[in-house]
Amino acid sequence: MFSAARREWALILLLTLLALLLPTRNSTADAWYYAACVRYGHDLLLPHHLLHNVVGWLWLLLLRPLHPEVISALLALNALAYGGVLLGLRRLLHRLTGSEGLRLALLAAAGSSFGLLRFATENETYILPLLLSVWASVAWLRHLRTGALPALLLAGLLAAGACLLHQLQACWWLGLLLGTALFSPRRGAAAWFAAPALLVPLAYWLALDYWHLPRTAESLVRFALHDFLSGSAGAPASLAKAALLTVANVVRTFAQVHGSTLALLRRLPWLAVVPVLGLVGVVGSWLRRARLPETLRSTGLPPALRQAVRRTHGLILLLHLGFAAWASGNAEFMVMLPVLLAVLLTAASPALARPLLAAAAALLAWNLAFGLVPNHQLDFTNLPPLLRRVRQEPNTWFLLDNHNLALNQLHYLTGRDGAPNVLPAPDVLLQKRHWTPAQLRQWLRAQQQAGRRLSTDALGGPQLLDRASLLRGAGAAELLRGFRPAVRDTFPTFFGPRYLTDLR
Incomplete structure (x- = not known):
């Protein structure tokens, strides 16, 4: 019998x-963009997550004798950081509950x-800062217990x-600062906790030289708050949409729920057994939960x-x-919620341990079946043949449904940031240039008259409901009335063929 x-160690492993x-x-x-930055050593100091690409670059330098594929190495780094997050959480749980089963x-x-699983298997910027935040809480708890200032x-x-790895973690920093002021056994402890934060503006000040920016207070503020001032850190969704997306993405933070879920069930109906067995297991565990108090x-x-x-x-x-809700319910800004909720639930009754463990097993099965395994095994976009056409046809305007994905994969493959012949899909292009539909059509006709071919993958093909589609406006077909579409290529994907269509 395992202790x-x-x-716990076996679970983390x-x-x-x-x-x-x-x-x-x-x-x-x-x-793909972050991987390109690390691969070619440029744009390493980005304002919203200043040092994240630097850490990736150093990790790649460490692994250089192994000659790894860059994006694969960065994915492995996030997976290992995820393991570190769980180790830190385990330390917190050991101090907060004496129930082995509940822990x-x-x-x-x-x-x-x-x-957590999504970003542990993706080259995004959220797991590494969470790792530092969790271990900051471990050290903070040690100070709370012993009063030791070095721990603080x-x-x-x-x-x-963590804030230098992603500005989002300022929320965690602020919470620990307030917790220090309220609960520390030492006088003036908040100043001790806050002192290292002076490194944050210093790092941003030094980063101005990297971008050849003047060392002025205005320049520092504009650089540090670039994503907020430009609007890219938030989203202009209505209050109703923001509320809907917030609720949906709180759910999705725990269980993968996406436009792909129903599509997977239609293609692979036997996957329905996963939620059924999970529900049976949870109900059975609830009925057989421990009645006697655990020692x-x-x-x-x-x-x-x-x-x-806990407070x-x-x-x-x-x-x-609250920050995630302000950003139109951005699921990426909710990655830390499961860890924080686990800390809060240490106040729960140990009798809940068995049904909660069954729920965790059901959650893992669901997320493997509808998240990790499909994302690992299946190709949802089949971009390589389209990217070959982009490189071979410089005189064609490609109006692409996910033009940033195409541009950043090209960036990763070639080292060149941007492709002069790639534009967003018609609906996004209209929004970006603040055109009316008539102005969009007028511009497209002018390009044809100038001898440019117009091709798009935004007509037909699989339509999966996601946050981006909810925030977009009119569809491409509606905006392209008056043009005669002619399919010239088909790219098979798991969810059905995508079409490259000429506009005539």
Whole structure:
């Protein structure tokens, strides 16, 4: 019989191996861009996540003797960081609950959530900063328990480092700062925690030279807040859409729910057995839950301090959730919610351990069946043949449904940032240039008269409902009335063929 500690270690190892073995083959546009930056050593200091690409570049330098594929190496880095997040969470749970069963269940539930698994298997910028934030909380809790100032300085340093990896983690830093002011046993402790944060503006100040920007206060503010000032850190969705997307993406942070889910079920109906068996397992575990109280081990932390930790991390959760809601319910900004919720649920009854563990197993099965395994095995876009055409036909305007994905894959393959003949799909192009539909059609006709061929993949093909489609306006077919579409190529994908169509 395994001890509780061995079961926890085995769980972390299993989940980390799953992330390492099931990297996505359908990376996002941003993921390809970051991989290109690391591969060619440019745009390493980006304002919204200043040092993230630098860490990737150093990781690649370390692995250079192995000659890895760049994006594969970066995917492996995120998978390992995910394992580090779970190790940090395990340390927190050991101080917050004496129930071995509840600890294992909470660790399994957080680790099996789609938000963590998604970014553990993708080259995005959210797992590395979360790693530092979780370990900042571990050091902060040590200070709360012992009053040691070195632990508090370490917590402040790690929390500030997380902000340099992604500005989103300022919410976690702020929550720990407020928690320090409210609950630290030492006077003036907040100043000790905040002191390392001076490294953040210093790093941004030094980064101005990298971008050949003047060292002025205005330039510093404009650079540091670039994504907010440009609008790319938020989204102009209506309040109703933002509320809908927030609720949907909170759910999706735990279980993969996407336009691809129903499409997968239509193609592979036997996958329906996964939720059915999961539901049966959860209900059965609830009915057989422990009735007698579990003998709890000492956590070494008084109940008042455990409550202080939960309240602090509850505040952090609200700050992160509020920021994600402001950003139109951005699921990427919710990756930390499962970890924070696990901390809060240490106050739950140990009797919930068995049904919660069953729920975690059902969650893992669902996320493997509808998330990780399809993303690893199946090709959703089949872009390579289209990219070959883009490179072979410089006199053709390609109006692409996901033009950023195409541009960033080309960037990764060639080292050149941008392709002069790639434009967004007609509906996005209209929004970007603030045209009316008539002005869009007029411009397209002018391009034809100038001898440019017009091709798009935005007509026909699989239509999967996602956040981007909900935030977009009129469809391409409606905007291209008056043009005669002629399909000239077909690109098979798992969800059905995509068409390259000429506009005549």
